[in-house]
Amino acid sequence: MLLQFLLLISLYTIVKHLLKKIKNLPPSPFPTLPILGHLYLLKRPLHRALAKISSQHGPLLLLQFGSRRVLVVSSLSAVEECFTTNDIVLANRPHVLAAKHLGYNSTSFIWAPYGDHWRNLRKISVLEILSSHRLHIRSDEIRLLLQRLVKLKDQTVALKAAFFELTFNVMMRMIAGKRYYGGNVAEGEEARKFREIVKETFELAGASNVEDFFPLLRWTGIGGTEKRMIALQQRRDVFMQELIEENRRRIVGSEPPNKTMIQVLLSLQESEPENYTDQIIKGLMIALLAAGTDTSSATMEWAMSLLLNNPDVLSKAQAEIDNQLGHDHLIDESDLPKLPYLHCIINEILRMYPAGPLLVPHESSDECMVGGFRVARGTMVLVNMWAIQNDPKIWQEPRNFKPERFEGFEGVRDGFKFMPFGSGRRSCPGEGLARRMIGLALGSLLQCFEWTRVSEEFVDLTEGTALTLPKAQPLLAECWARPTMVSLLSQI
Helix, strand or coil: HHHHHHHHHHHHHHHHHHHHHHCCCCCCCCCCCCCCCHHHHHCCHHHHHHHHHHHHHCCEEEEEEEEEEEECCCCCHHHHHHHHCCCCHHHHEECCHHHHHHHCCCCCCCCCCHHHHHHHHHHHHHHHHHCCCHHHHHHHHHHHHHHHHHHHCCCCHHHHHHHHHHHHHHHHHHHHHCCHHHHHHCCCCHHHHHHHHHHHHHHHHHEEEEEEEHHHHHHHHHCCCHHHHHHHHHHHHHHHHHHHHHHHHHHHHCCCCCCHHHHHHHHHHHHHCCCCHHHHHHHHHHHHHHCCCHHHHHHHHHHHHHHHHHHHHHHHHHHHHHHHHHCCCCCHHHHHHHHHHHHHHHHHHHCCCCCCCCCCEECCCCCCCCCCCECCCCCCCEHHHHHHHCCCCCCCCCCCCHHHHHCCCCCEEECCCEECCCCCCCCCHHHHHHHHHHHHHHHHHHHHHHEECCCCCCCCCCCCCCCCCCCCCCEEEEEEEEEHHHHHHHCC
């Protein structure tokens, strides 16, 4: 019986392999196992595992993750085809549990299918929510961070937590006019509940979910993830609705001078109620928090980690700030264009450690051709941006931290070999905000403080396993006010 079973499996894998060739499908590693597909090849972190498979079998691969077809793209020419010729065909998002239960049945901005509804959400995000006119919030939060660091004096600084709290408070003040970390927070119990919701959201939405690839686990309830998502979404929905009602009460009979995102959307709701329902507003709130907090804070943590390991680069950046700005004012966003080397550092970090190493998944809405191969409708497409941005055939010494490689680079993308925020219709609309936030935060820390490692050992650069490419070990550092900045810091 065992021999017959093994022969059956072997026959199955051989026939499936031959059929793929006959149908002109992209190459696949052999064998494709029944039920598992190619999941037996995967390890964490996923972007590195897929890069290794691609290096062995080719930069355009069709994999089978359980019941799903997945096209993995690690080729410049294929990426260009995806985001130009096939941009519309690949503008959809896959149907996954996170989209259904945490994305309001795929109606939120991140997960909505390409069409009029999504275009409207992107328009309002770019024009009203992610524009630069909420500069004062970013500046306020960074100054609060500087105050905290001054008070710590000789204590060790936990930068991972500090950066996450900074970005989260910025986004929540933009969205609802409240901060939930540090001093002057919303009511204690409200803040505690919301922090718990946020923590669980990142745990469930920021990890690959096995139930997306094995529906049987979902149908039988064995996996348990879907139940957790449903319970979490019920709590989130109640909390977000309370924030909407609170902002609705604030604008009754008055016109606040600095509207929150919720108040902007509630004003639009009056003239276009079908396009700005409370559910759509809640979906936008969640999407912005998910996309604008963990990603930017992780980039800042990687930046400080590499600067601490490369003190010559850190000193060069400080010298640029001193020479360009002097010592009579704290850096603000209008100063950022004067600091090209700081931008080189940020670009190098985004190249080496993109916050979305696989970009957000796409899905083909129709059959198309990529790299001369047929891609069937309903195929999930993963662009391994980490592999491309760390490819030694494209970048010289890609794993060496060299900000100078971006000197003279004035754009935000370099063809299709450097696009950490994606490209095409579904590229990240918050790229400008993220770059300003990261630039202002890093520039402020370098301008105001001297930094050093907590020991003589280099900072550990091991990568974590979540999909947003976190550091495995949270960054700790020591800092003290620079003598030239003591007077200014005493005034904030």
